[in-house]
Amino acid sequence: KKRRRLVHVGRFHSLISQPTINASATKPNGQLIKKAIKAISIHQFTNSIIINQSPSTSIIMKLSKTFTYFTVLRLTTAATFYPDWEGGSQTCLSDGAEPLYMTKASLLKDTLEECCAAYYNSEGADCIVAGGGTPPTGSLEWYVNYEDGKCEQDCLAGTGNCGGYATPADTLFADETLCCETKLGYLAVGFCEAESTGTAYAGSGDYYVDYVNGRCVMDCDEATPGCGGIATTAAFTLYSDVATCCSEKLGYLNAEVCASNSDPTSTGTGKYFANVQDSICVNDETGTCPPGETCAAATGSEVLYDTIEECCAGSLGWVAADYCVSRSDGTEYSTQWFVDYANEVCVQDCDTGATCGTLSDATTTLYDSALECCEGKLTWVDSADCDTLSQGGTLSSTPTFTDKFYVNFATDSCVQDCDAAGGAPCGGNPPDASLELFDDAATCCSEKLTWVESAKCIADTNGVAQTGSSSFYVDWGLGKCVQDCSASDPAPCGGFAESWDTTFATAADCCDRISWVPAAECVLA
Secondary structure, eight states, X not given: OOSEEEOOOSTTHHHHOSSOOOTXXXXXXXXXXXXXHHHHTTSOOSSOEEEEEOSSOEEEEEEOSSOSOEEEOOOOOSOOBEEOTTTTOSSEEOSSOOOHHHHXXXXXXXXXXXXXXXXXXXXXXXXXXXXXXXXXXXXXXXXEETTTTEEEESBOTTSTTBOBOOOTTSOOBSSHHHHHHHHOTXXXXXXXXXXXXXXXXXXXXXXXXXXXXXXXXXXXXXXXXTBOBOOOBTTSOOBXXXXXXXXXXXXXXXXXXXXXXXXXXXXXXXXXXXXXXXXXXEEEOSSXXXXXXXXXXXXXXXXXXXXXXXXXXXXXXXXXXXXXXXXXXXXXXXXXXXXXXXXXXXXXXXXXXXXXXXXXXXXXXXXSSHHHHHHHHOTTSOHHHHHXXXXXXXXXXXXXXXXXXXXXXXXXXEEESSOGGGOTTBOXXXXXXXXXXXXSHHHHHHHHOTTSOHHHHHHHHHTOOOOOOOOXXXXXXXXXXXXXXXXXXXXXXXXXXXXXXXEESSHHHHHHHTTTSOHHHHBOO
């Protein structure tokens, strides 16, 4: 026979009375073994039993006289791996202890890899590793690890950048950059790449804005001058250079100030900006300040100029240029001249000396000389006398006269600036130096005494009786035409015409003005 059976004859005849215990006939080997164990484990044996040695199955059971169990030395089957769902080992086992339902349902697989792929498809690679198989390579593509905030490769965990095998739920990317950009967009790409590849990250070397200090700083360790710290999130907009960063993020600042603030080696632009409060121009310098100048850091909102003169003219136009320059460049005083109204002289912007005065108003008009100041600001004072007094000189005791005319409102006439001893129109020097002077009496009368008839004003100025013009004008009170002559003279004289009266060359012309009055009654008789 092809099969050989050796059974100890004894009390177990009923168990082995079957022609052959065939492990490959109808039942799986595991099931046959279980029945054999159940049947013979309660008895003692003195000999061995060999059950079913065949090309496909070999079972050797040694039965001992003193023991109540047998040992299965070897079991070989065609399909032996089953999923360890009950044990929870997350792998497939091949120990012959598979549940009966798995055998009946043909769930066993030939290899560990087949079993893991069939029953642990979402974690198939991990199943193979747990079952002692050779770890698969994985796709080596990248997927996101949200918990650790990085991307990892699809391969065995613990090697290189591997985070473990990807599951079907994981989206895979060709490289870490694409994974970071797609799945971890809230992180700075460079930072995410470094975290994913396990490399030290020193920053991108690009620039981002520092609003607090009005500058752009480099994306690097803040321990390095000019660096603002490593940008780890995408909240930082990065630029390749300082100029672009300043333009895009700090456009309200002066570009030169922003560039200077962003340069850790800079102590300022060295240009000038206006200090409106002090009416001076300040050097944008925090290092060594030029002698005499005032230095301070520009805030960035100011207009910058290359020179003090340009700054004074451009941003402090209401301040006297010489005042601004002298107070800004350290000379302190301009040596220019300005008016002293209280003493009716001009004084000099200087520190010590008889001609020096205190210039407290930066808007005061300055002149190159005392004479120019006198002519520009003290027009009612003789220019020569003003110039002499301004420069510390004294005037002669002999009065001087201009021979010009000034108004005397008390007499409704004008007076000439000449020695009063000579009689009218001379009346001596003006009692008030502020009185305006005119070249002739007619101009003085027309400019200052407009309500007085010109001829009368001139006559009174010259101290002579007014003669009239012999012209005719309407005396509206009489309703007649009268002649422009003294009222004490015979008719038709009606008194001197006032400045507002319209005069006519003849009586007939005047009567035409009051044509409703009969011609015979029109002229004063």
